[in-house]
Amino acid sequence: MGGDTEHFDVVQVGFGPVGQVSAAALGRLGHRVGVFERFGGLYALPRAGHVDHEVMRGFQSIGAVEKMLDDAFRCSKYSWRNQHAQTLLDIDWSYDGISGWASDYLIYQPYVEDALNQAVRRQPSVAVHHGWSAVGVEQGDDWVEVELAQGVLEETGYRLTGERRRVRGRYLVGADGANSVVRSLSGIAMVDRGFNEQWLVTDFRQKMPLHFEFDNGQICDPTRPMCLFQLGQTHRRFEFMVMPGDDVAEITSPDRVWSLVSRWLTPEQAELIRATVYTFRSASAEQWRSGRSLLIGDAAHLMPPFLGQGMSSGVRDAIELAWKLDLVLNGKASDRLLDTHMIERRPHVDAITDQAVALGKVSCTIDPVAAAARDQAFFSGNVPPPPPFPILEAGVLDDGSGPANAAVRGRLGPQGIIRTDAGEGLADDVIGSGWQLISRRDIVSSAQPRTRDILKELDVRLLNMGEGAGRVSDVNGTYTAYLDDAQALAVLVRPDFYVYGAVEADEPLDRLVDGLAAKLMLREPAVQA
Template identity: 35%
Template sequence: MISSAAKSNDYQVVVVGFGPTGAVATSLLGKRGIRTLAIDRLRTVYDKPRAIAMDHEILRLLDNLGIAERILPHVAPFPASQHFGAAGQLIRRIDMVPEPYPLGYTPTMVFTQPPVEAVLRENAASHESVKVELGAEFVGLAQSDTGVRLELLGDDGGRQSVTADYVIACDGASSEVREQVGIALEDLVFDEPWLVVDVLVNEETLGKLPQTAAQYCDPARPTTFIIGPRNHRRWEIMLLPGEDPQEMQKPERVWQLLAKWLTPDEATLWRAASYRFHALVAAEWRRSRVFLAGDAAHQQPPFIGQGMCQGLRDSANLVWKLDQVLHGHCGEALLDSYGEERGDHVRELTTRIKAIGQVICERDPKAARERDLRILAEGGGQARTITRQEIVPPLRKGLLASTDDSAKGTLFPQPRILSDHGPILLDTAFGSGWRLCIDGRAAFELTDVAQRQIDELGLTTFRIGVAPEADRGRIAVELDGVMAGWFDRHGCRAAIVRPDHYVFGVARDTATLIRLLRELRDRLVDSRPEPLSITTQR
């Protein structure tokens, strides 16, 4: 571990890169009053779409930042994706979990990136403790026992040097920060050339296009079709051996590829960009005072739309831990759990995405036919439906209770609850810090010992019931049974929830809860490792 940072540094945190991951990290830091500098070499938001999907975990995070209402005009539900086999037959569907939605929002959504990213940037810059410098490029850093010194180059040629307690590198797949601190990427072995095409379709033409998302698992040329908000449609098209990626993204070639769906008179070409879809994960997520996040830490194929979601999860996981350490509530050891948790989670999810991609990208006709028969057999001869939510795993390592239960590491639900002004979501009522939620249907009493531990840890405590109770001031009333079903499914009556909405652990009785609270205290409050000097790096 490293020693506590000196109070004389210019900033507590410098965020390098101001895309979605960096902007959300900056907003989370600013919301906590942490002195933050965010830099980006570009002055404006890129005006074309790249990311196109987000999920309910991410919209919950954005709602916690107070910007969901500004985001929603640029968001639409992500319809079911139908997968068609080599002969054009339906072989499976990937959909979202049904209502009532577990986190209070549509589980999977599509969005238009430029206006959403603009909102993220504006919100980040609105905090008093945040300074944003656009047109500033990172050129170097040196670490010491007391902080990090960064060298920046302005687009006007001016140079400046700033110091910080910590650095979060959100500077993309070719991260210069990652390169300079010497962190390698682990190759999970997926490397395929694809062309991504975004078009704005004329209103009168929308009806002739597929009305759901589609995955054409055609060995002749695997292709993905995505329905974006309003008239935005995206095709992701596999490039074949011998095709020049630069040549294939020229408009005349793009329209040739889209000819079975559209003509140039029926839509406006918004973007065509060739990519190599990779599966890469950082071997380390932290080097002393420098942390990687977003594409700097991982890259995955886009087959279930988790690329941007992964980066925003990084920000949500890291920032509350930095806040605890910077305010002296926890020791430096807490920061090691960032890479432990996110590295394991990203590897598992990327491996699952890669497996889906390998199925989609099968080019051998015989193997593709066998694949189709196998997938149909898994559904008993029918095209079965799986949900995107079951593809995303829980946390399995890190700051989680040592108990053996099915709830820890999962996302805590967010039911609609009754208020004097109508239905509101759970986070609106009780915030997003450390929380203790108790099943209001159960006779679960808190002893003096438990209450002292709760107070020491600063947990927000509340009870949730399923019907109006006589004592409305004591029990919150949920409207859809989401929370009651969750408690019953996991066989518990109380849950300790982290600031990023992941469950630390659950209890069936007060004695188990006391043990959980003691374990949490030991791991958070009492964990204060002796500082260990580090070698200055450049």
């Protein structure tokens, strides 16, 4: 492309919540990140309305969780009822998650984005540029260059100003949503996965506290399926399936919206802030990597919202890719490590998407006879319970075959309250996030020098429940109970909170760490004795 070019470690296109997490995570790791977003500022209206405990730990890791909690609402369950108010299915959200947070929260996305944006702005190595769209991508052996065009959003649409610029990075991250330009410019196709339904989405700002007998869930009424739920503590959402014969302009008009929600709301109680029709889709990119371009979030995958996991899956992508990029950018690991991005994340996302589609089909049944049969199947116990939440099945995971490994590998690791000389609190706040070795006793001091060198190279945090190096006090017993349940001497948790593997009760630490060095494709001298 030629000409004057700005240089970054990572160029990122897109600055929605997934892009914000990505930029903050890379910035906290010390990398120069150039972020380019086509809109002139943060998007002021909500899309996602739910996060879970894993995502909360991700927000915690970038310093955004406290501000987010100002408006987040902890919800105890999400229910599925038929048109007669009979319960078909309850999804339990009442428990405390393994990640150190409540299992699930309902959120108002603009407030979350404000918190994430503040976390990004605290990183001096991250530069955010609004009003720039990617229009070209060129790759070399060790660089990727992006051509950008300046634009402004006007009433008539998005208008390009004619100004252009070029930026170059070692890698390009596409966090630019469902209509990803990075994906298109990288020649990656999006594969439809079969779900495609239009729904009217309406959002309201409460003028007073509101409480309904049925606050959060789906009403599977074949005459018009719908759902309602809280968006944090101050907003609410009502969604209605667009039925055959509906006129989009008519159904999104304020008068029509108020008639649809009149059973619950009046203009005296709430302000209508948005009414639009969305197409709920399921799709996945054929590849999540093309050379030095990588995709995260909706740029890589789309799922219908019936499980509330779309944005959360994107946040998982961002946290996972950040720690791998960090190792590669710092010269510690081979570039081939980035191939595990799709190997790990796509099966996980596909499994969640399949669950969301299955729930969507329950809700989107509009034939009365089929709906009655559906209800009877639930009432008679002929509908199996939802499958367990997926785990990681491949990628940077230990190959050990012992019972402890089988119990924990690829699953989320724990976060509890600990006490050290530095203070007391959630472990990530006290000792820092990143690689964590959780053990019953000091197993590092007796390890081989090579093992200790690798742990040092990866800056592994130690949570040792016994005497010696890395000793912590397990204040609420979280870690002791976890190791007891797994029958493990120790577990090694990755920076994205998933367990790499376990040390069995009768083995040294060295086998686990040797395998990790190979899986990460660590470069010399990290693997030297």
